[in-house]
Amino acid sequence: MAAQAQQDSAVESVHEAAPGAVPDTVRAPVRDAEADSVRDREISGEQEHLDRVYRRLEEKIHEAEFLMHDAAQRGHVGTPGALAERDAQVFRAGVHLNRLNNEFEDFLFGRIDLLLGKDGKKGPDGAYTAVEPAEGAVRPDGTADIAETLHIGRIGVLDEEYAPLVIDWRAPAAAPFYRSTPVDPGRVVRRRVIRSKGRRVLGVEDDLMRPELTAFLNGRELAVVGDGALMAALGQARSHTMRDIVASIQAEQDLVIRAPASSVTYVEGGPGTGKTAVALHRAAYLLYQDRRRYSGGILIVSPTPLLVSYTEGVLPSLGEEGQVAIRAIGSLVDGAEATLYDAPSVARAKGSSRMLKVLRKAARGALELGAAAAAAGQLAFGEGDGDGDDGDAVPQAPSGPPARLRVVAFGRRLELAGPELDHVRRTALGGTAPVNLLRPRARKLLLDALWAKSGAAGRHSDPELAAELRSSFDEDVLGEDSFTAFLDAWWPELTPRGVLETMADERRLGRWARRVLNPGEVRKVARSLKRDGYSVHDIAILDELQAILGAPARPRKKRELDPLDQLTGLEELMPVREETQRERAERLAQERVEYAHVIVDEAQDLTPLQWRMVGRRGRHATWTVVGDPAQSSWSDPDEAAEARDEALGTRLPGSGHPGAASRSSRARRFELTVNYRNPAEIAELAAKVLALAMPGAKSPSAVRSTGLKPRFALVAGSLGATVRAEAEALLERVEGTVGVVVAMNRREEAKRWLAGLGGGRVVALGSLEAKGLEYDATLVVSPAEIADESPAGLRVLYVALTRATQQLTVVAGERDQPDANGVPDLLRD
Numbered sequence: 001m002a003a004q005a006q007q008d009s010a011v012e013s014v015h016e017a018a019p020g021a022v023p024d025t026v027r028a029p030v031r032d033a034e035a036d037s038v039r040d041r042e043i044s045g046e047q048e049h050l051d052r053v054y055r056r057l058e059e060k061i062h063e064a065e066f067l068m069h070d071a072a073q074r075g076h077v078g079t080p081g082a083l084a085e086r087d088a089q090v091f092r093a094g095v096h097l098n099r100l101n102n103e104f105e106d107f108l109f110g111r112i113d114l115l116l117g118k119d120g121k122k123g124p125d126g127a128y129t130a131v132e133p134a135e136g137a138v139r140p141d142g143t144a145d146i147a148e149t150l151h152i153g154r155i156g157v158l159d160e161e162y163a164p165l166v167i168d169w170r171a172p173a174a175a176p177f178y179r180s181t182p183v184d185p186g187r188v189v190r191r192r193v194i195r196s197k198g199r200r201v202l203g204v205e206d207d208l209m210r211p212e213l214t215a216f217l218n219g220r221e222l223a224v225v226g227d228g229a230l231m232a233a234l235g236q237a238r239s240h241t242m243r244d245i246v247a248s249i250q251a252e253q254d255l256v257i258r259a260p261a262s263s264v265t266y267v268e269g270g271p272g273t274g275k276t277a278v279a280l281h282r283a284a285y286l287l288y289q290d291r292r293r294y295s296g297g298i299l300i301v302s303p304t305p306l307l308v309s310y311t312e313g314v315l316p317s318l319g320e321e322g323q324v325a326i327r328a329i330g331s332l333v334d335g336a337e338a339t340l341y342d343a344p345s346v347a348r349a350k351g352s353s354r355m356l357k358v359l360r361k362a363a364r365g366a367l368e369l370g371a372a373a374a375a376a377g378q379l380a381f382g383e384g385d386g387d388g389d390d391g392d393a394v395p396q397a398p399s400g401p402p403a404r405l406r407v408v409a410f411g412r413r414l415e416l417a418g419p420e421l422d423h424v425r426r427t428a429l430g431g432t433a434p435v436n437l438l439r440p441r442a443r444k445l446l447l448d449a450l451w452a453k454s455g456a457a458g459r460h461s462d463p464e465l466a467a468e469l470r471s472s473f474d475e476d477v478l479g480e481d482s483f484t485a486f487l488d489a490w491w492p493e494l495t496p497r498g499v500l501e502t503m504a505d506e507r508r509l510g511r512w513a514r515r516v517l518n519p520g521e522v523r524k525v526a527r528s529l530k531r532d533g534y535s536v537h538d539i540a541i542l543d544e545l546q547a548i549l550g551a552p553a554r555p556r557k558k559r560e561l562d563p564l565d566q567l568t569g570l571e572e573l574m575p576v577r578e579e580t581q582r583e584r585a586e587r588l589a590q591e592r593v594e595y596a597h598v599i600v601d602e603a604q605d606l607t608p609l610q611w612r613m614v615g616r617r618g619r620h621a622t623w624t625v626v627g628d629p630a631q632s633s634w635s636d637p638d639e640a641a642e643a644r645d646e647a648l649g650t651r652l653p654g655s656g657h658p659g660a661a662s663r664s665s666r667a668r669r670f671e672l673t674v675n676y677r678n679p680a681e682i683a684e685l686a687a688k689v690l691a692l693a694m695p696g697a698k699s700p701s702a703v704r705s706t707g708l709k710p711r712f713a714l715v716a717g718s719l720g721a722t723v724r725a726e727a728e729a730l731l732e733r734v735e736g737t738v739g740v741v742v743a744m745n746r747r748e749e750a751k752r753w754l755a756g757l758g759g760g761r762v763v764a765l766g767s768l769e770a771k772g773l774e775y776d777a778t779l780v781v782s783p784a785e786i787a788d789e790s791p792a793g794l795r796v797l798y799v800a801l802t803r804a805t806q807q808l809t810v811v812a813g814e815r816d817q818p819d820a821n822g823v824p825d826l827l828r829d
């Protein structure tokens with residue numbers, strides 16, 4: 001038996017079916033007085049096991065420290081082979097040590113007690129692989145023996161004999177911990193969640209998967225204690241950071257987490273169904289399952305920086321760091337960071353695929369502005385510090401490109417002027433390559449035009465002599481400083497920033513956007529580009545411009561010396577030192593523009609231009625796309641879906657997209673159906689808005705209820721004073737966080753209303769910023785204002801109403817038409 005349970009158990013349980021709301025589990029409470037002693041005994045049994053695990057971990061830490069020491073010694077030997085080996089060993093031991101030293105909050109969190117399996121094969125982790133019980137595992141009288149006990153934790157630990165003390169939660173042997181349900185229990189009789197802090201076991205929560213059985217462990221009947229792990233987790237107060245759900249992942253979520261990554265995995269589900277949590281756990285699972293395949297990195301695209309900081313602690317808590325980059329959609333372009341919001345009408349214009357045409361024209365049009373356009377965006381992105389201060393000013397009355405080219409070649413003065421230069425430019429732009437990469441072509445065409453003017457073309461009939469003459473002519477011209485200076489000014493290397501800034505001129509933009517944007521849109525877009533800083537939509541435009549222009553040459557970074565080499569004097573032995581593994585990892589991270597797997601969270605919100613931007617980061621990647629159409633704040637979901645399919649290459653056969661047919665046929669779709677966040681009372685209210693926003697759409701079913709109906713408040717005195725008073729009341733009623741959601745244009749005002757309140761527990765948010773976040777209590781201010789903000793306003797309101805884990809208050813503002821109870825018209829039946 002792989003890891004037999006240590007404690008004796010007793011017959012202490014009263015079995016009882018779970019309340020219907022709990023989707024996958026059946027729980028059984030125990031009787032009070034007796035129960036306490038059974039509970040204590042069960043806890044001390046788990047404590048013994050945890051102590052054993054920590055003793056083993058300490059041994060492993062000593063081993064890793066020894067390896068590090070040994071590796072350092074090897075460095076002193078000084079041969080290239082020893083150096084490479086040292087680096088590899090230091091790297092491996094360092095990773096190991098780091099993980100072991102990490103005091104996980106609850107390192108060991110689960111246990112399953114299993115029946116004898118159908119066959120006796122063991123997997124690499126020492127656990128039996130059979131999923132189904134053996135035929136004789138259950139005796140005809142309904143009794144059975146527990147044949148195997150497995151403990152589940154954040155990383156796997158083997159004992160001295162290579163038997164599993166802890167199974168990694170992502171290992172196949174741990175899957176039954178998540179997958180087993182009373183309907184389909186497999187070999188699992190009891191599933192236990194163990195709560196611990198540091199090295200102390202605090203409690204256990206059991207779920208019986210085969211309540212009809214009387215099961216024995218070491219001759220004693222299996223005890224069942226606790227109130228169920230899921231409910232315990234859901235009832236906890238929230239902080240400003242998300243927790244992992246590793247101890248209570250539900251069966252439908254586990255299917256998504258462990259789905260093989262081929263092509264695209266689509267995951268849909270309403271608010272609170274665990275999409276974000278599942279996405280993060282999936283990243284950890286994929287890395288565990290095939291670290292080599294994902295060495296190219298996993299990118300998680302999140303809608304806002306707030307959601308990034310809310311979620312970024314989850315992966316380290318799962319033992320994964322480094323390989324996964326979580327980036328907000330407005331931070332995907334190095335050196336540029338979105339800090340501004342666009343009004344919905346501006347966002348619609350900037351994000352739509354119509355903008356592509358405008359940008360192509362702008363990139364070419366910017367050339368006509370010559371060096372002035374290039375000077376506008378002095379720094380290519382990637383070089384700036386991203387604070388929006390470098391070269392943000394809109395160029396003042398650009399002088400335009402030089403009007404004539406004068407050079408001396410073969411002793412003659414040659415000149416190209418206006419129409420000739422225009423002709424060369426038009427011909428050069430006829431090529432399909434990115435504008436910056438067309439510069440050599442333009443240079444060649446200029447040389448051709450000058451050659452034609454020189455009159456030397458017909459001098460030799462012998463082709464060899466003619467070619468020689470031509471090449472010495474070219475050399476002559478290219479050696480002229482005036483030619484290089486002209487080319488730099490006439491065909492400058494354009495940067496995305498520079499082009500974007502030239503678009504801030506309304507007249508110019510109007511020319512480039514003719515018949516694509518209407519005059520109103522041109523005016524608003526141009527005006528929005530005059531601000532200091534970027535919006536999320538500007539970031540996608542910068543990325544698109546980068547693709548249109550072609551990458552500017554990056555200056556080569558100077559290689560830094562490794563202090564270790566200086567210590568061992570190896571620089572002298574090896575003139576060109578090989579990169580260490582660490583350096584290589586750092587270099588790859590810096591240069592990484594594409595990833596092996598891309599996870600898009602809140603995918604319903606991506607605009608067509610954003611899909612193109614994200615698509616460029618995973619051209620050869622597999623994808624997980626997570627979203628909820630009912631929460632979309634983009635006004636044209638069909639247009640965005642088309643852009644998504646194009647970015648992912650999943651369009652149906654006949655679309656002409658390479659690989660379309662095979663990709664679309666391999667795509668998998670999952671739906672998450674249970675709302676773990678909102679109590680039923682809040683979910684019910686939100687469903688009313690969903691019915692208005694998307695008639696016929698189904699809400700996920702809430703897993704618990706609190707008996708607390710949402711509160712409706714009318715403005716008494718000023719709106720600010722009412723909001724402050726209601727927020728204060730909520731702070732009294734919940735232990736954790738309070739989120740106050742207002743229309744976007746009230747954000748600053750709301751921050752002032754709430755100044756000094758709650759000591760960090762209360763946060764004011766614009767409606768779009770609330771995406772993906774959750775609070776113990778939420779205060780939604782003026783539903784009508786939020787709904788009227790944009791064409792997608794009702795869906796944004798739906799998001800706002802589904803953020804609370806415990807309590808919700810709605811303050812009806814001026815635009816709402818509350819009834820006598822304060823219920824705004826939008827929230828009435």
Ligand SMILES: Nc1ncnc2c1ncn2[C@@H]1O[C@H](COP(=O)(O)OP(=O)(O)OP(=O)(O)O)[C@@H](O)[C@H]1O
Nearest residue numbers: 233245248249250271272273274275276277676772
């Ligand atoms: N199996 C689970 N066990 C415990 N908690 C869970 C489980 N699944 C989800 N949760 C919790 O439910 C809440 C909602 O999860 P999450 O934010 O991932 O949902 P979502 O589908 O992304 O929601 P939204 O679409 O509204 O942003 C989180 O607090 C999460 O920790």
